[in-house]
Structure formats: structure tokens, C-alpha cells
Amino acid sequence: MLNNINGFRSFLLKATLFLTAFVFSTFLSVAHEHEVKTTHNEETIVTEVAEIDSLSHHDTTATHSTAEKFNAGKLIMEHIADAHDWHVAGDFAIPLPVIIWSKERGLACFMSSNFHHGHSTYKGYMLEEGHVVAVNEMEETDAHHATVNEEVTAGLYDISITKNVTAMLISMAFMLWVFISIARTYTRNPNTAPKGMQSLLEPLIIFVRDDVAKASIGEKKYKKFMPFLLTVFFFILLNNLLGLVPIFPGGVNLTGNIAITFSLAFITFLITTVNGTKDYWRHIIAMPGVPGWVLFLLTPIEILGVFLRPFVLMIRLFANITAGHIIALAFFSLIFIFGEMSPIAGYSVSIFSVAFVVFMTVLELLVAFLQAYVFTLLSAIYFGSALEEHSHAEEHH
């Protein structure tokens, strides 16, 4: 008993240290980035100012003061949104491949470093607020003088390996490595107690099987859905957790990206639709035992429900994870907002901000598990409802 308490205490201590280290590294990276941004801004402003000065005599002090001001909203949105390069620390960003297909111009593949962080065009494309747009100038020029070709931009398909795609591929590779290696342990030493990674993941696998799949789909048919449920559960969980890690392979708001949650919900929708029994569709289109005139009201609602369910799945995961990222970043932004007033205010607010971010990170750890569980559970419930055989007694009601 005493040993347990001691173990728990040391665990708590370690966890707190770990979290604090994490939070501080986020803080540092945000701080650094802010610094880099302001210097960047200054550089561009200096060049702009020079250009503008040579052309006409504008009042440059106004632009200078507004550009220097810390913009929390912009910072947060940049952190949450996808990007064509992966900013690691300071000035260092990993360039990622840009793949663009256009009806008029065909396929174009090149590294995002060619854009020089949006400062130049390349092969007739440039970055505008993180998006690739087509420009009229086909040769490399300064992006600030390029003109956007609206017609080509409208027919553009951007399938670049962005930051989110990279993070997704990394997490998937990690999942493949972990699960295939533990699968090998299972087949190599059958009927032995789990060890190491196996004993960490086995309770989760059994949890998904017994409390999610078996409970919602039923003992008979759950097996068919296990691969999807397990993959979804671990994909969401892993990426939720990685999203909380502020340093390199983590920190990407992947499960808080609507495209990712849309894709996951879409797959759930597809599986539900494909596996829907005759009984399931009959209950949607014409609920048995309901008078005809009620069906006019009920059927549209039921049909709407079919699409609403995956839609809700998509929104829930997206909103929960994005909110977590926004809150953490907002607390950090507070430091800079106050820091702009006076350095002392910035330092004193930083104590509270860091404390709050530690608290929020702990909460987000819970949310990471909870949302992975909720997504998996609801998917399982939808599959279960699609497979459900209504008893005849029920139909007579």
C-alpha cells in the first residue's frame, strides 16, 4: 500500500515536470516565432518602405506601427491551420513538396522552399495566406508584384504534401510500426502475459473490443468492424496526443482539422450506409407502425438524421481539439499582449498563463482520450443501428 502511494507520488511528480517542460517549450517556440515574425515584418516593411519612398511620399509611420503590433488572432490561426512548410524552431522550417494539378497548366511538383516563405513566385504559382494561387507571371518574380490569375486559381487542385499530410503520414507510419511489432509479439509468444508496449496497448484494444464494439454492435457481428474501430480509435488518440506535444513531430492540429474529421466521418458514413440492412432502411424511409400522415414529417427527419450523424461526428472532434489548441495559444498570446504594454506586465501575466496552460494541457489529455473514445463509440453505435434487426413485437407497437 505504502509502496503504491510512493509510486503514485513519484509518477505525479514526473508527470508535472514533464508537462511543465512541454508547456515551457511551447512557450519558447511561440516566443521565438513571434520574434522572428516581427523581424521578418520589419524587413519587409523596410523594403516596402524603401519602395514606397521611391515612388511616392506616403505616411510610413502608420503602417509601421500597425504592422508591429502583436496579432493574437493571426498567430493562433496560423498555428491551427495547415501550411506548405513545417516550421520547427526559430528560422528553421522543413520545406514540403507542393503538388498542384490545374486544368490549364497540368501537374506541377516542386518543394515549397521555392516560394521563399511566400516572398517569391515559382512556376506560375505563389502563396497567398497559406494557399497556393496561380499568377500570371510564369517566371520567378517577387510575389509582392505578381498578379493573381483568378481563372486558373479556380480550377486548381492542391494535393500538396502539407504539414498536416506529413503529420498524418508520420503518425500512420508510427501506428504501423507499433501495431505490427506488437502483433508479431502476439504471434511469436502466444498465450503469455503481455509485456512492454503490448501491456500498454492491450487494455485499450480490449476496451475498444468489449466496451465499444461488443456493447454497441453485438456479439455476433462486431468482428467485421473491429479493424476500422481500432484504427480510428488509435489514429485519433495518437494525433490528439501528438497535437499536445509542442516540439517537432507533434504540435500539429491534425484531429482539429475539419478535412481530417470530415474524412473520418465520411468513412463512418460509408460503412454505415454499405452495411445498412433492409430493416434499417425501412425504418428510415417508412417507420413501421406509424400512420401515413406522420411519415410526411418523420421521413425527412430520419433522412436528415442519416447525414446529420456523421456531420456531428465531424464537428465534435474538430471543435474539441481546435478549442484546446486555441485556448493554449490564447493564454500564451496574453503574455505578448501584456508584454507590449510593459515587460513587467508580460512577465507577471506569464506566470498565470503558464499555470493555466498546464491546467488546460492536463484537461486536454483527458479530452484526447475522451474524444477518441466518443468518436469510436458513436461510430460503433451507428454501425450497430445499421445492423439492428428489429423484433416483430417491436414493430406492432
Added chain:
Amino acid sequence: MDLVKPAFGLVFWMIISFSVILFLLKKFAWGPILNSLTERENTISDALNTAQKAKEEMLALKAGNEKLLQEARNERDLLLKEAREAKEMIISEAKTKATEAADKILVSARENISNEKMAAITELKNYVATLSIEIAEKVLKQELADPNKQKELVQTLLKDTKLN
């Protein structure tokens, strides 16, 4: 709003790579893992069942042993009782037999004694008779040596014997 508009490229890559990872994990990870989990659970429950059965068998065996022991004990008691009875019977029989034999011996001894006594008495009688006859002979020889005396005797005898 960029935030709530799914990006085409991301959806494209996500659907493709998710399908691939789903297939790979299904084939190389979830299948073997779930199978061996079920297998292990079955093995464990089988082992538990076997243990339970063995326990029950042990209990049955124990009960059987107890019963056997009880039976043996009862048998022993019975045997002891029988033996005791037999002993008592033998003793009493022996006693009666001994008494009978003693009685017989006594009776025969008594008979013998009486026979011997009778024989002795008869012998004595005979001896007394012969002796008396001898004496009488001697007396008579002496008495009747004189013919007067013989006459006198005949006279007395005749006197005593009255003819009716």
C-alpha cells in the same frame, strides 16, 4: 472561413492513406492481435474450467475417501463386535461344556464309587459268609463231635420248629 472548409488535398490524402493503413493494419496487426487475444482468453478460461473440474473431482474423491473410511470403520466395529460376541459365546460354551464334563465325571465317579462299594460290600459279605460258615463248621465240628450233643441239638431244633 478556412477553418471550417475541408481542404481538398488533405481529404484526398487522408482517404487514400487511411484506407491503406486500415488494410495494412487489418492484415498485419488487428487480425493477429485479436486472434491471439481470443485464443489466450479461451486458453485461460479452459485452464480455469479444468482447474475447477479438478477441484470438484478432488472434492468428490475426498468425499469418496471419507465414505470409504467410514465404511471401513463401521466394518471394523462390526468385526470387533462379532469377535467379542464369538469370544463370549466360546467362553460360555466352554464353561457349559466343562461343567457338563465335570458333572459327567462326578456322576461316573460316584457310580464307580458305589459300584466299588457294592463290590466291596458283596466281597465282604461273601467273606463274612465264608468266615461264618468256616467258624460254624469249626464250631459244629467241635460241638457235634459228641453224638449226645448231636441229639440234643436235633432236639432243640425240632422244638423250635413247630409244625403247624
